[in-house]
Amino acid sequence: MGLYWILGIVLINVYTLRGKLNKLIVMKQKKQIIMLPSEKSSQLATFKKTGNFTKPNFNVGIFESDTFQPQHLYILSDEEIKDGDWYYSIEFKVILQSESTSIEGAVQKIIATTDPDLTLEDEDTDIWKEREDILYPNKIPQIHQHIIEAYAKKPFDEVEVEYWNKSMAWMKHEPNHYPKLNPDGTLAVSLVIGETPMQQLIDKIDLYEKTGGINMITLKAVLQSYLKVEEKWIKENL
Secondary structure: HHHHHHHHHHHHHHHHHHHHHHHHHHEEEEEEEEEEEEEOOOOOOEEEEOOEEEOOOOOEOOOOOOOOOEEEEEEEEOOOOOOOEEEEEOOEEEEOOOOOOOOOOOOOEEEOOOOOEEEEEOOOOEEHHOOOOOOOOOOOOEOOHHHHHHHHOOOOOOOEEEEEEEOOOOHHHOOOEOOOOOOOOOEEEEOOOOOHHHHHHOOOHHHHHOOOOOOOHHHHHHHHHHHHHHHHHHHHHO
16 A cells, blocks of 8 residues: 555544544634724724724734724624623614613624723623623633734634534533633634635545545545645645
């Protein structure tokens, strides 16, 4: 059995098994991400004259001036909006905090943001202490730095958010209807980058098998092609 054949079988089996195990515990959902100007300082800002992005500042933030316009990012979801949650009014294009579970109009819940001031505190009580589905003390999850940097380079309107799989959520002791958080408290979110070259390779080999089998010569050619595409894909996406 040739080296390419062994390498191909190992790569495919490892990748496929890893993907299947991950999907048992975590599932990804595409969610909308929007940007809104703010009077408060932010890690992200644009030039007022051109609208182009400045380099993100993750230390002290960027304050509004004659030159800079701070911007904040918000990841939206059509999940249920509960008392104390923050949401985006599509009609009025504003951020509001819910005081009830009955909200009229076109709205979407904010599940992550770059604005640290969006908290669940109330003047009379700490709402988060009364909510079993809140995994973070009093604060909406923040958006990870790599998403902010990517947005400043080339804006996009969708991201992939990780959710605990309902059937396997008990393994992580997390509410099964809530987004997954990273160890630092940021939302577990990634860029929508489409099908990876490895997945394309698996699909191609599956197609060969369905249409008459695959031999060592064909597999060698496919793997050589994959290695070139994979290298280019990594440079462009990671």
